[in-house]
Amino acid sequence: MEKIIVHGGQPLKGTVHIEGAKNAVLPIQAASLLASTGELILTNVPALSDVFMMNKVLSFLNVSVDFDRRVKSVTFNASKKVGFETPFEYVSKMRASIVVMGPLLARVGRARVAMPGGCAIGSRPIDLHLKGFEALGAKIEQHDGYIEASADKLVGANIYLDFPSVGATENIMMAATLAEGTTTIENVAREPEIVDLANVLNKMGAKVFGAGTESIRIEGVPALHGCEHSVVQDRIEAGTFMVAAAITHGDVLIADAIPEHNKPLISKLLEMGVEVREEQNGLRIIGPDKLMAANVKTAPHPGFPTDMQPQVSVLQLMADGTSTLTETVFENRFNHLNELRRMNAHFTIEGRSVALQGPTNFNGAEVAATDLRAAAALVLAGLVANGYTTVTNLKYLDRGYCDFHEKLANLGAEIERVDIDTDLKAVISKKSLKVI
Numbered sequence: 001m002e003k004i005i006v007h008g009g010q011p012l013k014g015t016v017h018i019e020g021a022k023n024a025v026l027p028i029q030a031a032s033l034l035a036s037t038g039e040l041i042l043t044n045v046p047a048l049s050d051v052f053m054m055n056k057v058l059s060f061l062n063v064s065v066d067f068d069r070r071v072k073s074v075t076f077n078a079s080k081k082v083g084f085e086t087p088f089e090y091v092s093k094m095r096a097s098i099v100v101m102g103p104l105l106a107r108v109g110r111a112r113v114a115m116p117g118g119c120a121i122g123s124r125p126i127d128l129h130l131k132g133f134e135a136l137g138a139k140i141e142q143h144d145g146y147i148e149a150s151a152d153k154l155v156g157a158n159i160y161l162d163f164p165s166v167g168a169t170e171n172i173m174m175a176a177t178l179a180e181g182t183t184t185i186e187n188v189a190r191e192p193e194i195v196d197l198a199n200v201l202n203k204m205g206a207k208v209f210g211a212g213t214e215s216i217r218i219e220g221v222p223a224l225h226g227c228e229h230s231v232v233q234d235r236i237e238a239g240t241f242m243v244a245a246a247i248t249h250g251d252v253l254i255a256d257a258i259p260e261h262n263k264p265l266i267s268k269l270l271e272m273g274v275e276v277r278e279e280q281n282g283l284r285i286i287g288p289d290k291l292m293a294a295n296v297k298t299a300p301h302p303g304f305p306t307d308m309q310p311q312v313s314v315l316q317l318m319a320d321g322t323s324t325l326t327e328t329v330f331e332n333r334f335n336h337l338n339e340l341r342r343m344n345a346h347f348t349i350e351g352r353s354v355a356l357q358g359p360t361n362f363n364g365a366e367v368a369a370t371d372l373r374a375a376a377a378l379v380l381a382g383l384v385a386n387g388y389t390t391v392t393n394l395k396y397l398d399r400g401y402c403d404f405h406e407k408l409a410n411l412g413a414e415i416e417r418v419d420i421d422t423d424l425k426a427v428i429s430k431k432s433l434k435v436i
């Protein structure tokens with residue numbers, strides 16, 4: 001086990017390169033199950049623990065998986081007979097493994113997946129996924145902690161989602177690719193990762209129309225095949241570095257950033273006084289001397305992304321005055337705030353909203369990540385804190401960020417990732433923190 005130690009106070013300067021998106025690559029990995037011929041070759045694949053876990057799930061299902069980390073590419077071959085069961089061991093470590101259900105149902109007519117529990121940010125039921133499968137003609141049974149979906153054949157249907165769930169949209173869309181006839185799904189998620197998945201499915205021979213809008217139409221085809229695809233850039237990793245630049249009076253170029261994908265964040269940064277420049281090679285973020293308070297409310301895309309909420313709370317805490325932050329997507333996504341309180345943050349939580357009082361003089365402290373984006377938020381606070389901040393529970397950070405401390409160190413942060421037993425005094429006595 002390891003921990004990150006950061007010595008706050010350095011303005012970040014330079015260029016940062018962003019990986020392929022975790023939330024795009026995971027369902028696309030699952031889509032490999034649909035290709036009964038040929039290989040699915042993915043490039044720009046981030047080396048994240050979630051990606052490795054999904055590869056394990058697919059190997060267990062008899063897909064051949066070959067990850068070449070040097071070139072960030074994975075080749076999947078699912079031409080052999082694939083399995084149908086994903087055990088608890090995998091689902092308990094990564095909820096997103098439930099997105100194999102749709103492809104399995106389409107390819108083998110049967111999917112048995114351990115029931116995903118909730119996680120630190122909410123209870124996260126999968127009722128909408130199951131309703132969609134039922135509408136396509138699947139029978140759903142739940143026993144012994146497992147959900148089993150089965151169908152002799154799937155038939156296209158009209159489906160309306162009560163909430164634009166990302167996972168349900170992906171799962172139902174993938175199930176429908178091989179269904180007989182046409183499926184329409186309304187009130188779907190519109191995230192860029194949905195569009196990336198639909199693009200891959202279409203390259204594999206599927207007929208998916210309308211991804212990125214409120215309604216998706218899928219015309220079923222008899223079979224899908226392999227293809228090549230480069231995974232879309234991770235807008236949440238990009239956004240995290242934008243906030244890092246904004247709070248440290250930094251000047252950082254987010255290489256090849258896609259402004260379209262980060263509109264709500266960019267609009268907030270501008271409102272708070274951050275300079276955002278679209279340049280030929282990316283998006284330049286220049287942190288101001290003084291940040292102005294602004295209110296943020298999360299919502300499904302194109303609203304403000306919940307996956308940027310913990311990071312933006314640090315930005316708001318740095319701003320002059322009181323900012324409110326409202327979380328509408330998950331019922332329990334303020335866990336990071338209790339850790340930030342230990343670093344001198346002041347706030348009042350009322351239901352799903354919090355009033356954050358700035359500007360904060362963050363003090364370095366020992367803090368523990370409670371979930372993925374909480375981990376990022378704690379490191380961000382460490383970048384501007386007086387003294388040293390130690391962040392533990394890095395297994396959460398590693399789910400979604402590759403080489404996070406190295407990228408920050410390259411931008412000038414004093415940050416190290418060390419063994420959990422390393423004494424802080426030993427690190428301080430080295431005088432300057434260097435990347436290990």
Ligand SMILES: CC(=O)N[C@H]1[C@@H](OP(=O)(O)OP(=O)(O)OC[C@H]2O[C@@H](n3ccc(=O)[nH]c3=O)[C@H](O)[C@@H]2O)O[C@H](CO)[C@@H](O)[C@@H]1O
Pocket residue numbers: 022023024026096122123124125126127128129130163164165166167168189300306307329330331
């Ligand atoms: C791997 C991946 O892509 N994860 C993302 C995905 O998660 P995920 O796909 O799990 O998120 P959803 O969009 O499904 O969930 C959003 C909300 O809908 C609720 N819900 C969802 C499904 C369902 O059947 N019933 C139901 O009530 C959830 O409990 C949650 O409150 O989208 C979230 C919302 O943008 C992001 O925070 C996650 O990073």
Ligand SMILES: C=C(OP(=O)(O)O)C(=O)O
Pocket residue numbers: 023095096307372373400
């Ligand atoms: C909540 C997140 O991911 P997941 O759905 O994989 O837990 C996230 O990426 O912030």
